[in-house]
Amino acid sequence: MMRLHFKVITSLVLLLLFNHILIYGQVDNTNKSKFKQLGQELPTPNSYRAASGAPGHEYWQQKADYVIQLELDDEKQRIYGEESITYFNNSPDELRYLWLQLDQNMRAKDSDTYKTATNGMNEEMNIGQLGRMMNDFDGGFKLDFVQDANGKALDYTVNKTMMRIDLPNVMKTGDSFTFNVKWWYNINDRMKIGGRSGYEYFAEDDNYLYTIAQFFPRMCVYDDVNGWQHKQFLGRGEFALTFGDYEVDITVPEDHLVAATGTLENPTDVMSDNMLKQWEKAKNSFEDIVIISDQKDAEKREKTKKKGKKTWKFKAENVRDFAFASSRKFIWDAMAVKMSDGRVVMAESMYPKEGNPLWEQYSTKAVAHTLKWYSHYTIDYPYPVAWSIHAKSIGMEYPMICFNFGRPEKDGTYTARTKYGMIGVIIHEVGHNFFPMIINSDERQWTWMDEGLNSFVQYLAQNEWERNFPSRRGPAYKIVNYMKGDKENIVPIMTNSESILQFGNNAYGKPATALNILRETVMGRELFDHAFKEYCRRWAFRHPSPADFFRSMEDASGVDLDWFWRGWFYTTDHCDIAISDVKWYQVDSQNPLKESITDKAKRDAATVNISDIRNKESIKKTQDEIDPSLRDFYSTYDPLNPDAIDTKEYKEYLASLSKEERALLDAGLNFYEISFENIGGLIMPLIIEFEYTDGTKEVERIPAEVWKSRNEKISKVFIKTKEVKQITLDPFLETADTDTSNNYYPEKKEASRFELFKQKSFSRENPMQRAERAKKVKNP
Numbered sequence: 001m002m003r004l005h006f007k008v009i010t011s012l013v014l015l016l017l018f019n020h021i022l023i024y025g026q027v028d029n030t031n032k033s034k035f036k037q038l039g040q041e042l043p044t045p046n047s048y049r050a051a052s053g054a055p056g057h058e059y060w061q062q063k064a065d066y067v068i069q070l071e072l073d074d075e076k077q078r079i080y081g082e083e084s085i086t087y088f089n090n091s092p093d094e095l096r097y098l099w100l101q102l103d104q105n106m107r108a109k110d111s112d113t114y115k116t117a118t119n120g121m122n123e124e125m126n127i128g129q130l131g132r133m134m135n136d137f138d139g140g141f142k143l144d145f146v147q148d149a150n151g152k153a154l155d156y157t158v159n160k161t162m163m164r165i166d167l168p169n170v171m172k173t174g175d176s177f178t179f180n181v182k183w184w185y186n187i188n189d190r191m192k193i194g195g196r197s198g199y200e201y202f203a204e205d206d207n208y209l210y211t212i213a214q215f216f217p218r219m220c221v222y223d224d225v226n227g228w229q230h231k232q233f234l235g236r237g238e239f240a241l242t243f244g245d246y247e248v249d250i251t252v253p254e255d256h257l258v259a260a261t262g263t264l265e266n267p268t269d270v271m272s273d274n275m276l277k278q279w280e281k282a283k284n285s286f287e288d289i290v291i292i293s294d295q296k297d298a299e300k301r302e303k304t305k306k307k308g309k310k311t312w313k314f315k316a317e318n319v320r321d322f323a324f325a326s327s328r329k330f331i332w333d334a335m336a337v338k339m340s341d342g343r344v345v346m347a348e349s350m351y352p353k354e355g356n357p358l359w360e361q362y363s364t365k366a367v368a369h370t371l372k373w374y375s376h377y378t379i380d381y382p383y384p385v386a387w388s389i390h391a392k393s394i395g396m397e398y399p400m401i402c403f404n405f406g407r408p409e410k411d412g413t414y415t416a417r418t419k420y421g422m423i424g425v426i427i428h429e430v431g432h433n434f435f436p437m438i439i440n441s442d443e444r445q446w447t448w449m450d451e452g453l454n455s456f457v458q459y460l461a462q463n464e465w466e467r468n469f470p471s472r473r474g475p476a477y478k479i480v481n482y483m484k485g486d487k488e489n490i491v492p493i494m495t496n497s498e499s500i501l502q503f504g505n506n507a508y509g510k511p512a513t514a515l516n517i518l519r520e521t522v523m524g525r526e527l528f529d530h531a532f533k534e535y536c537r538r539w540a541f542r543h544p545s546p547a548d549f550f551r552s553m554e555d556a557s558g559v560d561l562d563w564f565w566r567g568w569f570y571t572t573d574h575c576d577i578a579i580s581d582v583k584w585y586q587v588d589s590q591n592p593l594k595e596s597i598t599d600k601a602k603r604d605a606a607t608v609n610i611s612d613i614r615n616k617e618s619i620k621k622t623q624d625e626i627d628p629s630l631r632d633f634y635s636t637y638d639p640l641n642p643d644a645i646d647t648k649e650y651k652e653y654l655a656s657l658s659k660e661e662r663a664l665l666d667a668g669l670n671f672y673e674i675s676f677e678n679i680g681g682l683i684m685p686l687i688i689e690f691e692y693t694d695g696t697k698e699v700e701r702i703p704a705e706v707w708k709s710r711n712e713k714i715s716k717v718f719i720k721t722k723e724v725k726q727i728t729l730d731p732f733l734e735t736a737d738t739d740t741s742n743n744y745y746p747e748k749k750e751a752s753r754f755e756l757f758k759q760k761s762f763s764r765e766n767p768m769q770r771a772e773r774a775k776k777v778k779n780p
Contacts, residue, residue: 034683034711038562041570042547048224053551054538061543063088064219064244071251072326074208077199080184081216084149088176091222095171099222099230100163103214104185106233107139107195112160113235135193137186141217144182154179161233163217181217196396196403202329202352205302209330209352211391211403213323214239221442223543231444237497238443238450239436241320243541247313252326254308255301257293259332259350259387260324261400262316270310275332282334283344289364293332295353301328316383316399318541320440323398325350325389333360337368339380345371351390358408358422363388366423366465370430373461377529378434378536386433388426395425397432404429420470427465428458439539446546447497448569452511453549459512472509476521476736479505479513483574483680484738493569494546513736514568521685521734522704523559531556563704567682575735576680578742580713582727585671587664590653592642599640670723674745675715680738683707689731692722699731 045051047058068083089095106113114135146156146165155166171177187210190198197213221229221240229240250258258270267276275292282290305328316322329352337345347367351359367388371381383400391403406422408414431454435441441449459474472478482490482505491501493511500506519528534556535549550565567573589595624630657665676686686702700718707714729743737743741750 033708034567034681035563035705035708036566038550038565041566042550043225043545046224049545049548051551052555053535053548053553054555055542059542060090060092060224062090062219062222062242064242066216066244066246066248066322068216068246068248068322069251070216070248072210072212072253072256074253074256077187077189077208078184079187079212079215082180082182083216084178084180085217085219086176086178087171087219089171089173091224092173094173095167095222097167098165098177099220099228100165100181100217101214101220101230101233101239102141102158102161102163102217103233103239105140105158105161106235107137107185107188109136109138109140111140112232116234137188137193139186139188142184144184145180147180149178149180151180159232162220162230183217185215187212190394191392196394197323200392202354205329207302207305207327207329209325209327209391211323211325211389211394211396213396213398213403214321216322218242218321219244221543225543225545226442226445229442229444233444234498236500236503237445237447239321240442240444240543241440243318243320243440246316246319246322248315248322248324249311249313250324250326251309251311253306253328254310255304255306255328256310256326257328257330257332257350258312258324258326259330259348259389259401260312260314261319261322261398262314263384265313265315266311270312279334282348283336283346285335286338287335289333289335289360291331291333291360293330295331295356298329298331298353319383319399320437321398323401325387325391325401325403327352329353331356331360333364335364335368337371339371339375341380343380345381345383346385347371347388348385349388349390354407354410355390356408357412358406358414358419359390362419362423363390363404363426366426367430369465370427370461373464374431374434374457377457377460378533379438379540381433382438382540383433386430388430395429397429397437399433399437402426402429402432416470423465424458424462424469424472427461428454431458431461434536438541439536440541440543442543442545443497445496446494447500447503447507448493448511449544449546449549451507452493453515455508455512456515459516473512474516475733476513476517477733479509479736480738482509483736484576487572490572492571510568514564517684517734517736518553518561518564521687521701522561522564523557527557527559528553563683571681573681575682575684575737576678576739576742577684577686577729577735577737578677578679578739579674579727579729579745580677580742581675581715582745583673584724585673587667587669587671589665590650592646592650596640596642603640668721670720672718672720672724672727673715674718674727675713676729677713678707678711679742683711684735684737686716687730687732687734688718689726689728690718690720690724691726691728692720693725694722696722 043049046056048056049059050056065086066083068081071080073080087098105111143158146154148154148168154168157164157166165179167177188195188198189201190211191200197211197215199208199210201208219242221242223229231237246262248260248262250260252258264270267279271279278290278292282292314324327350330350331353332348332350334346334348337347339345347364349359349363349367351363355363367386371386375381385400387401389401389403390407391405392407393405394403395405396403404422404425406418406425408418432450434457435454436443436450443450455473459471462469462471482502489501491499491506493506495506497507519525523531531553535544535552538552539548546569550561554561624635654662674688683704685704686706688700688702690698690700692698702716706716727745730737730740733740
């Protein structure tokens, strides 16, 4: 502890500050501050996209309507399709050609997906790994024709996963053009060669379950940001798609049940009387699920395998895509969900018997839960239905329908991991209806804009499902291991989808964590929630870019977040802020009696030199002890004993103080100068917990702007009425600090634990593993 004297040194401070400015300017005359605004990184606002982050007054986007006839060949595992596309040019540009996506061409034998895949060998490899390396499956599109509305052939060029159609006439603003494409392709076996779309074969009953998506030629996005977004589909960077209306007829074996994007237009043609009765009942069931087709029905269909055909007709308005699922194995249940505007949305599930008992118990209720809480945090779900379809080993999303994993053991038992993994993936994939199906970002370019934002809201929804839900992503401490990893294997969030390293951590975990930190620590829940909802409202059924999100969050909250976007999204910096030093000061009262006691106690507590300790024993008598005549006044004088002069000077000092100065002198305040060091480079707020000697605690929250002038090292004085026992930085683990060992003063030592073992070492189970083992014991 040090004493402070009341002395004004303004001139010295100003001189030091002036010299500092001169020296700083000589070292670097460009702005390297982490608080530098994102002026150069973000595109210039214009009449299409405003500086506020909202769509501009001249914002436009294209539209594409589809009329599609499909047939699913359950014998050859093929899809045949013929579609009519009407494309509307709402842009201010003239168009001489159109670009379409042929995503299935990533499964053509000469696909760049296979050519550009990197892999390696090791001494232990399974047949599945080798099979994927040796894959010769031909799953690319076979185009029968591309014609105009009158049946006249159109010139077209296929460039891998893209197709250009040359227009017979220039499309001007406001024009529309209708053309037809006929095609077919072989459906891939997902369990052998993987894929978002495909089929799973069940050898036990010789049946197939189809989950079909990105399966038809679809229009590319043409917008004010990229022009045509026709970046090749290599398998990772997902989709950029145009909104439109769909009318789709799906012909399948007559005993199949079909779920799809949109509303079923001909239920009486494809559903039995009992199914129709249950369906009507489900429309009014807001608490419990209603089984529309049960497991006995499904098992009967599995065995009989009818040979006829039925056509299911679906219609969807203002969607960006279409997907469906079909199988005779399906069990079907549903329940109703009421939106805040009074609309009723149907939450529904289809799953094979292999999904029970988990799916009947949880799937549709998880769908309903997701619609409720995503609508709470974003916008009301606008579509009439939301499906969850059981598909082993994948989680994938499309408008109004998603495919989700979560399969119990054959005996019906399941682990905690399976249960919560299934509920989590359903919440996540149903949540994708909002990001990117409605708030329609460019997945091909920026994976984080849908996966990151969706993972964040998924975390919020999981918290509403069950206390202590085992969320994988969201809390700051769960991203620490990734953030402190080898920077050679880490890239910024603002990286194109195909070039991301550690895909899950980069595009899902880190942005979800960043948003949670914004909500809990930087902005606060009220400001964040308002701004986030405003972004969603602005860009529902539109095409937002990263700049639109960044600007909207600042515009609607009144918080400058450029430093946050720069650090979290544009760099690989991590948070490691240390308490590097603490100095404790008290005001010097200059009361000779009081200060004498304090100074003597300090002197008595000082460390004794080893020589002095030993001399007390080895030197029996000093010379002045042998010969007292050598002593004088100074031999016994103690400078810490006050005298008359000290008392006189103290009285004069008190008389010179004002009333305010005297109050400060008598307050007995403690001044703690804490030095902080930004080791990791990532600017973050300071959350500091003070524990006092009387056992009480206090938390102070200092905004990140405390680093605005100095990004590496700062110091700040905290004035306390009580003496501090312990200082802790980031006590609630809310900044993703990668090294908490330097977050304490005095330094806190934590023992490392080790296990004793005999003959064999056993690893310690975590709580989830123990729960799984307990479940197995309970249900052998």
